[in-house]
Amino acid sequence: MSTQETIRRRAGSVEETALKIAPDNAEQLVDALNTDLAATYVLYHQIKKHHWNVEGAEFLGVHEYLGDIAEDLEESADELAERAQAIGGVPLAGGATFEEHAPIDPEGEDVYGVRTSLENDIEAFGVFIESLRYHIALAGELGDYTTEELLRDILETAEEHAHHLEHYLEDDTLVTESTTN
Template sequence: MSAQETVRRQAGSVEETALKIDPEKAKQIVDALNADLAATYVLYHQVKKHHWNVEGAEFLDVHEYLGEITEDLEDGADELAERAQAIGGVPLSGGAAYEAHAPIEPEGEDVYGIRTSLENDMEAFGVIIESIRDHIELTNELGDYATEELLRDTLETVEEHAHHLEHYLEDDSLVLESATN
């Protein structure tokens, strides 16, 4: 770790920026963005775990799709963090901070069957969807239309993944069940 002792910006602080968002409003928005950032990274690590551990007849398709989800989550997290910084805040950083601020609980280290794993992912996506919708409303009320638009774009991506996971979990499949007789 660096020997530098001077803190340039303290976590949890908000400073005025050229974007001219009132610091008290910016604080509320940064808190919302950090909650969504935290949830995104908690879900990212959960989906990545499922990506690494998926097995079975549909391994390749599910493995590749989970990889796509993690790429989208990482891109979305980057956009949330950069917006929090742009409006004067300090984005959260680190696993412990993410877990402490996320509205979702991490799944844990155990490996589950892929159906259970995807159900856990879909449940987490549902919590994130509700959180982002609340934050869209908040940013609109506070007059931060750029953050509102960013969150709308994020919501569209998150909803699309939740919808696709729902399809993976349907009981109709081309995979034949093995005969037990």
């Protein structure tokens, strides 16, 4: 670990930037972005857990799709953190910090069946989607159209993933049950 004693920016601080967002507005926006950043990483780790542990006849398709979701979440996290920094904030960092600030409760370490795992993912996406919608409205009210647009793009992807996960839980499947005559 570094022995550097001088802190350049304190976590939780917001400074003025060339983007000229009013300090009170910037604080609210950074808080919103950090909340969504935390939610993104909690969801990311849950999705990765399910990606690693999925089993069954439909393993490959579910495994690959969960990997795609994880990649999208990682990209979204990067965009959220960079926007928080651009408007003068300090992006959250670290697993415990993410869990503390996320509106999503971490699933835990146990492994569940694929259906339960996907149901848990849909529930977590629902919380994430609600948070994004709230923060989109906030960004619009505060006149930060760039943050509003960023959050809309992330929302669109999140809604698409939640919708596609629902399809995995439908009763129509290529896997047949054995029947006795």
